[in-house]
Amino acid sequence: MFKHAQLESVKAWIGDPAHRALPLHARIQRAIRQLILDGALDMGRPLPASRALAASLGVSRDTVESAYGQLHAEGFIERRVGSGSLVSGKLQRVPRTGSRPGAVPAPQAGPRLSQRGAALFRDGGVRDFPAPRPFAPGVPETRGFPLHTWERLQRQVLKEHGTQALRHSPPQGVEALRRAIADHVNLERGGHATAERVLVLTSSQQAMTLCAHVLLDPGERIFIEDPVYHGARKAFDAAGLRCVPVPLDGHGMQVALLGADPAPARAVFVTPSHQFPTGTTLALERRLALIEWARQRQAWIIEDDYDSEFHYAGRPTACVQGLDAHERTIYIGTFTKSLFPGLRIGYMVLPPQLVAPMTVARTLLDGHSAPIPQLTLARFMEDGHFGAHVRAMRSVYAKRRDVLADLIHRHLGDVLTPTVPAGGMQMPCTLNCDIPERTLIDHARRTGLELLGLSGLHASAGGQPGFLMGFAAYTPAEMESAVKVLAEVFQALAPPRGAGTARR
Structure with missing residues (x-):
């Protein structure tokens, strides 16, 4: 017993x-x-x-x-x-830990990881937001998405393709979607794309990982903007690349510094249409200089055009890829921000010589993207729904941007200085008080707010502390409530009079 x-x-x-x-x-x-x-x-x-x-x-x-x-x-x-x-008497080799159900397990040493695995874990990955929290950057409004239209188009896809839609997709992507993407890039972004040059992926993050592993070897140098999108830097660091920061000014990356650097670099990463996180636009003469640098050095330009659909003052400038007659530019785009995050479809427009290597490399990551969403998205774009949705959201986001700027001036004007962007889905705000940036982020998170610190996006020391505050996914009423909560966080953490200047 x-x-x-x-x-x-x-x-x-x-x-x-x-x-x-x-x-x-x-x-x-x-x-x-x-x-x-x-x-x-x-x-x-x-x-x-x-x-x-x-x-x-x-x-x-x-x-x-x-x-x-x-x-x-x-x-x-x-x-x-x-x-x-x-x-059974044949269980001599069964490990006997001495633990019992419900017992507190003994502390375990961390697993032995490879150098790359340790780097991936140490960097913490890229954080997504399953449920939008106020001010989380890069999160689109999904409550206004035309779901009934999407559902109707998906039913059409299933009726037309039947069980064929349940099979594997070509690793390069469904041709109908590649053709729709090429038409969009050419018309809206001034690109030079064909269906044959488009590679459909799950995200822009996957695109950057592919670029890091296919184009460069561990230890090789890549120029990056300073400050830079954290997902790009983490992808390059994890691949063992040496990231060389290039400072910005009011006209974007200081491209002249690339040519002045005596050490060779195999690639440069840029967000020229709407720099992340500053929001600046790379001037035309610098775009041309960047293309010439890549031609002379036989280097690659990795162009992340992550949210160019949302430009609030006229049309955005043409992408670098469309200006590059030497085919040294890899153009990265995504539908995560323009439509909805759950879609998980991004893409690259590649120079012809990179299509086959990148497609083969992609098969080692996840094989292919799901066919049904690809076919539905292709029809959504072909029928004009994509353009209509982007135009509607552009108007909504522009109003929300202005609302957030006004709320910050009214409730946080003594501690935050917003820089109202000409495009995008988030607003950079510099910190003008003595409370450390990290302390504010941690306390705000405990109250249900999500702030992305600016200091951590700088590769070099001396970056102005502050936050990147998303506004796209939140109604004016939601933002007003959240700003008041943030004001209470500042008041609770206010240091004594006479303390020093802002700290990270």
Whole structure:
């Protein structure tokens, strides 16, 4: 018969709400199996008779017999006529940790990771926001998305393609979507794209990871903007690249510094249409100089055009890829921000010589993107719904941008200075008080607000502390409530009079 503690362990396992989805006999079987694995039941130890255990647990004998039968089939117990059931004597190699169900586990040393694995874990990855929290940057408004239209188009796709839509997609992407993307880039961004040069991916983050691994070797240098998009830098760092920061001014990256650097670099990463996080636009003469630098050095330009659809003062400038006659530019775009994050579709427009290598490399990451969303998105774009949605959201976001700027001036004007962007979905705000940036971020998060610090986006020291505050996904009323909460955070953390200047 079980000891009292062993019987109570079985009862606790059976009654655990986390196990309620399992049939009762399976719960009993797994509870006894765990006792065996934990060393609480030695090999050769007799188990209670099924009738006795059933009475102790308040279940039918058939239920216990089913549990014993499964344990016997898996080799955990032996069943002998006249001797009943006992723990198998062939389990000498089963690890005996001495732990019991419900016991606090002993501290475990961290796993031994590769250098790349350790770098990935140390950098913390890129944080997404499953449920939008006020001021989280880069989050679009999804409540206004034309879901009924999307649903109707998806039904059309399934009716037209049938079970073929359930198969693998070509690794380069569905041709109809690649053609729609090429038309969009050419018309709206002044690009030079064809369906044959488009590679459909799950995200711009995947595109940057591919660029880092396919175009450069560990230890090679890549120029990056300073400050820079954190997802790009983490992708390059994880690939073992040496990121060389290039400072910005009011006209974007100071491209002249690339040519003045005597050490070779294989690539440069830029967000020229709407620099992340400052919002500046790379001047035309600098774009041309960047293209010439890439031609002379046979280097690559990685152009992230992450939110160019949302420009609030006239049309955005043409992309670098459309100006590059030497085909040294990789253009990255995404629908995560222009439509909705759950779509998980991004893309690259590649120089012809990179299409095959990038497509093959992509098959080692995730193989392909799901066909049904690709086909639906292609139809959504072809029928004009994409353009209509972007125009509607552009108007909504422009108003919300102005609302946020006004709220900051009214409620936080003494501690934050906003820079009203000409485009995009977030607003950079510099900090003008003595409260450390990190302290404010942590306290704001505990109140339900999400702020992205500016200091951490700088590769070099001396960056002005502050925040990047998203406004696209939040109504004016939601932003007003959130700004008032943030004002209370500042008041609660206000340092004594006479403290120094702003700190990180």
